[in-house]
Amino acid sequence: xxxxxxxxxxxxxxxxxxxxxxxxxxxxxxxxxxxxxxxxxxxxxxxxxxxxxxxxxxxxxxxxxxxxxxxxxxxxxxxxxxxxxxxxxxxxxxxxxxxxxxxxxxxxxxxxxxxxxxxxxxxxxxxxxxxxxxxxxxxxxxxxxxxxxxxxxxxxxxxxxxxxxxxxxxxx
Amino acid sequence: xxxxxxxxxxxxxxxxxxxxxxxxxxxxxxxxxxxxxxxxxxxxxxxxxxxxxxxxxxxxxxxxxxxxxxxxxxxxxxxxxxxxxxxxxxxxxxxxxxxxxxxxxxxxxxxxxxxxxxxxxxxxxxxxxxxxxxxxxxxxxxxxxxxxxxxxxxxxxxxxxxxxxxxxxxxx
Numbered sequence: 653x654x655x656x657x658x659x660x661x662x663x664x665x666x667x668x669x670x671x672x673x674x675x676x677x678x679x680x681x682x683x684x685x686x687x688x689x690x691x692x693x694x695x696x697x698x699x700x701x702x703x704x705x706x707x708x709x710x711x712x713x714x715x716x717x718x719x720x721x722x723x724x725x726x727x728x729x730x731x732x733x734x735x736x737x738x739x740x741x742x743x744x745x746x747x748x749x750x751x752x753x754x755x756x757x758x759x760x761x762x763x764x765x766x767x768x769x770x771x772x773x774x775x776x777x778x779x780x781x782x783x784x785x786x787x788x789x790x791x792x793x794x795x796x797x798x799x800x801x802x803x804x805x806x807x808x809x810x811x812x813x814x815x816x817x818x819x820x821x822x823x824x
Numbered sequence: 825x826x827x828x829x830x831x832x833x834x835x836x837x838x839x840x841x842x843x844x845x846x847x848x849x850x851x852x853x854x855x856x857x858x859x860x861x862x863x864x865x866x867x868x869x870x871x872x873x874x875x876x877x878x879x880x881x882x883x884x885x886x887x888x889x890x891x892x893x894x895x896x897x898x899x900x901x902x903x904x905x906x907x908x909x910x911x912x913x914x915x916x917x918x919x920x921x922x923x924x925x926x927x928x929x930x931x932x933x934x935x936x937x938x939x940x941x942x943x944x945x946x947x948x949x950x951x952x953x954x955x956x957x958x959x960x961x962x963x964x965x966x967x968x969x970x971x972x973x974x975x976x977x978x979x980x981x982x983x984x985x986x987x988x989x990x991x992x993x994x995x996x
Contacts, residue, residue: 669842673954680953707951735980736987767985777852777971778980779879785849785960792961799949808907808950813939815908 654728654752655683655791658719660766661759662690673784674757675700679711681791682800683755686713687722690759708804719756719766728752729771733787734762735780737773740790747772747794755790757783826900826924827855827963830891832938833931834862845956846929847872851883853963854972855927858885859894862931880976891928891938900924901943905959906934907952909945912962919944919966927962929955 657678662671671693675686679700686700692715700713716722723730729750731743747753756766767773776786809816829850834843843865847858851872858872864887872885888894895902901922903915919925928938939945948958981988 666841669838670845673842673845673956676953677957680949680951681957703952734987736983736989738982738984764986770985773983773985775980775982778982779852779971779974780875780980781848781852782845782956782960784845784954784956785853788954788957788960789964792964799951802951808947808952810910810947810950811908811945812910813942813945814936815906817908 653748653750653794655794656752656754657683657686657787658722658754658756659686659688659759660690660719660756660762662688662693662696663759664691664693667759668693668696670784672696672699674787675711675713676703677784677788678791679703679709680799681788682795683711683791685711687716688713689716689719704804706804706806708802723765723769726754728754730754730756730769731772731774732756732758732766732770733776733783733790734758734767734773735775735778737775740774740776740793743772743774744793755787757787825920825922825966827966828924828926829855829858829959830894830926830928831858831860831931832862832891832928832934834860834865834868835931836863836865839931840865840868842956844868844871846959847883847885848875849956849960850963851875851881852971853960854967855883855963857883859888860885861888861891876976878976878978880974895937895941898926900926902926902928902941903944903946903962904928904930904938904942905948905955905962906930906939906945907947907950909947912946912948912965915944915946916965927959929959
């Protein structure tokens with residue numbers, strides 16, 4: 653299954669770290685690529701590029717002027733995450749069957765077309781909390797609660813205490 | 825199991841929304857209370873109070889000058905979330921047995937004492953991503969992949985499309 657993330661309505665400064673976390677979590681949890689609307693943010697794009705370069709994989713993010721063309725041309729399924737949606741658990745079997753899935757993560761204001769276009773509007777609990785948390789739990793379940801193996805220049809070697817990072821292809 | 829969250833090294837402005845998301849996710853996923861070190865942030869505290877007032881439960885956050893006294897006096901178990909730690913899955917059976925668990929979520933710099941004091945240093949994947957995502961997945965698994973029922977003034981009624989929120993005790 654190929655998972656793509658669309659983050660709506662990014663605002664410079666105010667959303668910078670949250671949107672970065674949305675995409676870093678998406679990458680670590682197996683998404684393939686990301687798009688965002690709202691304000692173009694080259695620092696955001698660079699930080700994701702740097703993550704892929706250092707830590708592996710090919711996750712990239714691209715800015716879109718509006719979500720319309722992506723949504724119209726999208727051939728796969730669309731899941732929109734929203735606290736107002738149905739419990740995500742009931743859609744998991746169907747979601748897991750999708751060959752390619754676009755997961756839409758809202759910003760401050762979500763246009764009504766998104767609710768209409770989505771194959772599923774899904775909530776992770778009926779409490780308002782965090783798009784990062786909601787996306788993380790959805791992707792974790794979509795992958796059957798496993799994490800992808802990504803191999804980059806740096807690799808963490810898990811430790812009981814302290815830190816160990818090895819450099820697989822050390823810089824000259 | 826009573827779960828308490830300790831967020832380290834909060835910085836005004838820069839961390840405001842991320843720390844808010846850490847605590848909103850913690851609350852929605854069943855944590856009982858939160859502490860944070862770093863800069864005191866009354867806006868953060870108020871936004872969590874407002875969430876509990878509107879959406880239920882009694883989750884509150886308190887500022888601490890340093891984590892030392894809480895960690896020394898803490899009678900329960902301590903799990904520190906860090907990308908350098910051991911895979912969290914292997915600690916889940918032991919974690920679930922804890923009566924009270926303090927989950928420590930790092931900031932920019934984590935003092936070495938935290939790694940020493942923690943009963944577990946745990947990672948959610950070996951990839952760097954987001955403390956919000958990491959905490960969400962841990963809490964989701966700790967509760968056996970269920971969400972707590974919180975009842976406040978407002979309640980979301982899940983919908984296939986659109987939004988429905990009811991007011992249980994309308995304001996006069």
